[in-house]
Amino acid sequence: MRIHGKCVRCKKRISVYTLYGTREDYDKKNGKYISIKCHNYRCNKKADYHLNDLSAVQSPFIGLFFGIVLAISLILCYYFYDLWSRTNYLYQIIIGIIIIPSTVWGIWFRENLEKVKRFNGNQIRR
Ligand SMILES: [Zn+2]
Numbered sequence: 001m002r003i004h005g006k007c008v009r010c011k012k013r014i015s016v017y018t019l020y021g022t023r024e025d026y027d028k029k030n031g032k033y034i035s036i037k038c039h040n041y042r043c044n045k046k047a048d049y050h051l052n053d054l055s056a057v058q059s060p061f062i063g064l065f066f067g068i069v070l071a072i073s074l075i076l077c078y079y080f081y082d083l084w085s086r087t088n089y090l091y092q093i094i095i096g097i098i099i100i101p102s103t104v105w106g107i108w109f110r111e112n113l114e115k116v117k118r119f120n121g122n123q124i125r126r
């Protein structure tokens with residue numbers, strides 16, 4: 001999961017990947033601060049950020065993944081429509097192509113949302 005904050009020098013967005021689901025878990029293993037280097041090439045400031053100043057965000061890949069799945073589904077439907085319309089399983093195939101990936105995506109999306117909420121919902125003592 002990615003957690004974001006603001007660079008102390010240039011105020012641009014900084015982010016870091018963490019395996020911990022909550023601030024408490026991170027704190028227990030690594031302490032209350034995370035060292036993050038700013039990726040703005042004119043800044044490059046490395047600083048320690050308090051966990052409470054960082055917050056989790058939804059992964060941008062989730063939206064991207066959904067777009068890709070939808071595009072592939074539509075392309076498949078378009079190219080194989082002739083072939084499939086000759087089978088008795090046309091609707092099952094179309095449903096499978098659209099519903100299954102959408103369901104998987106929906107579950108993933110909700111889990112990620114819960115993770116983000118859990119992380120942001122619990123602050124630690126300074
Ligand atoms: Zn910076």
